[in-house]
Amino acid sequence: MDSPLMKPLLVPNNHSPGPVVAATPGEHGGAAADESSTLVDAASGTDESHRALADADVKMNDDGDVQGDELSASVQRRLDESSAVEGEDEEEEIGDDAEADDMAARMGRRLAALPGNAHESEPFTIFRVAGPMRDRNRHLYEPQMISIGPFHRGAGRHLAAMEEHKWRYLRDILARPGGATLASYARAARSMEASARRRYAEPVLLPAAEFAEMLLLDGCFLVEFFLKGQESAEDALIDASWAMQNVYNDMLLLENQLPFFVLERFYDLATGGLGRDYFVTNVLVNYLTVDMCVGPRDPESTRPPDGEIHHLLHLYYHWFLPPEDRDGSGTGSKDKEDGEALEELMSTSADERMPWQLPPASELKDSGVTFRAKKSPRSMVDVTFDRRSGALEIPAVESYTNHAIFANLLAYEQSRGRWELQRLVSYVLLMASVVDARRDVEVLQRAGVFVRGDEETAAFYAHLGELCPPPEFVNNCYADLFRDVLEYCGRSWNRHRAVLVHDYFSNPWTSMSAAAAVFLLVLTVVQTVYTVLPYYSQN
Incomplete structure (x- = not known):
């Protein structure tokens, strides 16, 4: 059953309540008629209550309408803003697509103008020197x-x-x-x-x-x-x-x-x-x-x-460097099978597998290595090493070119490709490591490798060595030669023999003194033997 106080709330907004029509008993029965009579009496008899409820109803409706209008306006603004943003996004997307098409067309024309084909190496042969x-x-x-x-x-x-x-x-x-x-x-x-x-x-x-x-x-x-x-x-x-x-x-x-x-x-x-x-x-x-x-x-x-x-x-x-076999550049040949050689190679350290340089000539000489001027070399880089005799043979350098030609030969060799054998770079690094000071130049000059030798010779190779890449990035044709030389120098007998030759047979006087000492030692041994033999023969 509806409360009598709820009825005024059902009155439309901005309209005063009209006359209430009572329901007949035939329509809703007796209970309904009584209730309707009560509502009519309440409506007509209590004007103050009715006006208070009406005023409250108008106030509530007015506040709700204001809040609803504000909410509706806010939502509409959000919808308008969203629609505007979507419109701008659509316009921007259309503009971006057009700009992207223009950029693709421009870059496509640039690509079409390139010479050669995709995945085809360019035939570059003339470079600028970098570094x-x-x-x-x-x-x-x-x-x-x-x-x-x-x-x-x-x-x-x-x-x-x-x-x-x-x-x-x-x-x-x-x-x-x-x-x-x-x-x-x-x-x-x-x-x-x-x-x-x-x-x-x-x-x-x-x-x-x-x-x-x-x-x-x-x-x-x-x-x-x-x-x-x-x-x-x-x-x-x-x-x-x-x-x-x-x-x-x-x-x-x-x-x-x-x-x-x-x-x-x-x-x-x-x-x-x-x-x-x-x-x-x-x-x-x-x-x-x-x-x-x-x-x-x-x-x-x-x-x-x-x-x-x-x-x-x-x-x-x-x-300047005619083609030659790799073995001809002092790499040597191994008698071991490939599997054994690979196993031995991987069992050593990286420095032992690929030594980057040699000690100076004076230290190599003290370790038993002898230097010789190579007879009839095939090229300037035809350097070889005999592992049995310890002889390092280097072609004689009869004259020097200017730095410019040598430097550009080095630059050209480095531009040929990383897998190409770098013979001239290898030679320069070899000579730069062997010729470290004036005494090293004198060792090679006495051996006939240098026709003339001075401090400028050492500076010449040192400067050329600076124009080469780091040794670890060089496809060195002397890798095996370096290993053979270092292995030879590591043998104790070779070092002791070199010390003996250096200390006692470096000039005629020390050689004569050493020979006399050996002769006296032999005579002493013989005398001792002949002194002891009669004693044992009597017994």
């Missing part, structure tokens, strides 16, 4: 007189004077009888532009036409320079010895190279097609064998190398 040692030795790697190639093009005023000589040499090569026209050279340069550009390990920013012009000027200069030298033609540049030496040095710098196929092409155009072998042989004989001589050379070393020639420095490296 902190380059910063301290720029004079060893940068041209001093003439720029060849793009790396040092227009690098300084000291190179500008030779640019005019390039144009003069181009005029001379075009005036050769039977030679090609300038248009033929230009077409050849343009056809080689893309392939030549790919040989440089750094991006070359020159446009295609300017890069081809550089190939034409620099390539024709080198070809004409070789032809003038071969013909002994009068030329102020070649006749001046200082200029000749500077040009010779600059064209053997790693950073100052042209791809060799460019020179071959221009040489064919200038000579009417004499061929690659003829060109290479004449360059070797007339230019690349005038320095760093190490004695008589095998005629086979002047033959053109097999395969592609990368550049002039590569050709010089081939002459």
Whole structure:
């Protein structure tokens, strides 16, 4: 049953309660009629209570409406903000997709312009020398007189004077009888532009036409320079010895190279097609064998190398270090089976498996190692060690080249690949460890390895050793030789014999004194024997 006090709460808001219609008994029965009569009486008889309840109802409804309006407005604001954010996100997503498509299209055009194919190694053969040692030795790697190639093009005023000589040499090569026209050279340069550009390990920013012009000027200069030298033609540049030496040095710098196929092409155009072998042989004989001589050379070393020639420095490296077997460089051969050798190798420590350097020559001598100048070496790095006699044979060094050529040969060898055998780096590290001081130079000079020896010789190898990578990162061709030498020095008998020779047979007087002492000792023993024998014979 509904309470009479609840009825006014059902009155609609903002409406006064109207007359209450009593229910008839027929509709709800007698109980309902009585209840309705009671409500009517209460409504009509108690005005103050009714007004109080009505006022309370209006107040509650007003407060609820205000709070509801505020809640509704807050929710609507949140919905509007959410809709706005979603709209902005949709706009941003649409904008981001468009920007991403533009970026992908731009990068796709860059990828499509790259030469070569995916997972295909680039044919880099001309590099810049990297590392902190380059910063301290720029004079060893940068041209001093003439720029060849793009790396040092227009690098300084000291190179500008030779640019005019390039144009003069181009005029001379075009005036050769039977030679090609300038248009033929230009077409050849343009056809080689893309392939030549790919040989440089750094991006070359020159446009295609300017890069081809550089190939034409620099390539024709080198070809004409070789032809003038071969013909002994009068030329102020070649006749001046200082200029000749500077040009010779600059064209053997790693950073100052042209791809060799460019020179071959221009040489064919200038000579009417004499061929690659003829060109290479004449360059070797007339230019690349005038320095760093190490004695008589095998005629086979002047033959053109097999395969592609990368550049002039590569050709010089081939002459300086002709191919040879690994065993020929002092590695030696083992008679043990591979399994036994591997087991023995892994049972030793890392330092014993791969010794990084040798003791100085004076210490090796005290340990029983003898030094000899190697007879008829195949190359400058043909160093061998005899484990039975303890003789370390090193090719005699008859003359020294300047630091620049040696430094660039080292740099080129390190650019060939990490799996290539680094013979020249190995040789420099060997000599730098053996030649540590003036007394070591004297030991090798007495052995005939050095024709002349002084403190500058030790400094020369020490400086070259600084241009090499750390020994543990070198594919050293003397690894077995190092182990054999250290094993030989570790034998006690060899050390004692060396001490005996050093202390008692180092000069004639000590040798005579030692011999006299031994003779007296023998006489004393004989006298003792003859004194004791009669006693035993009587008994």
